[in-house]
Amino acid sequence: MKIYFAASIRGGRQDAELYKELIAFLKEDHQVLTEHIGDNLVTDEGEKNLSDKEIRDRDIAWIVESDVMIAETTRPSLGVGYELAYAEFLQKPVIILHRQEVSPLSAMIAGTDYFDKIFYYSNFDEAVKILESELT
């Protein structure tokens, strides 16, 4: 499957290493369109070789192309909220992974009926079990 992995960039890169591990796991059996989100060299300043419009238009094209969006929502992010709404409008399947002990999930996301696959987890191993179950 083609996966759009959504997670914080300019909202904060505290979890970049976790994103990298999740993307590496997903790549074992699937194509991850947004592989750069796990790149340690991408800071909270974002991708420096592209304009904001280039980034946005590429990311929207990837959402359209994707079979499923997997969003790690623990670090609040305007971009991830925007992308989740886009996935809803395009009726793309969405899997949300959230570490509730780190931050509360937005009511706008948790309260949207369309997002019916919200999984609260604590660590990488739990996330892998959820994804193995959901992606088979």
Place this chain on the structure above:
Amino acid sequence: MKIYFAASIRGGRQDAELYKELIAFLKEDHQVLTEHIGDNLVTDEGEKNLSDKEIRDRDIAWIVESDVMIAETTRPSLGVGYELAYAEFLQKPVIILHRQEVSPLSAMIAGTDYFDKIFYYSNFDEAVKILESELT
């Protein structure tokens, strides 16, 4: 005018006092549907007397009812990103206020052509001048 003021709740309440002042200013000449966003008693746990679904459905109804969305985007927030996408889909006018010295604005927002009223500002007085100019 009916204003949907969007700003961080569960993403963090560091700027709650600023939201309160902006809402008080807007209320001099307009109706602010989301007045609770400036309430000091609302913490990052959100509104405790409503379910997430009740909050989400009420907020979407307010976006539909509003004449304009004013979003303070400095504190990264999934909810605000989601609301901005909704305003775009509904073709509601949007004014974005962002304090660039505190955090970089998401490329997904800054790079979206529809959001053509993004104002970078530093303090309450500057925000008031922008809003006075835009809302007359």
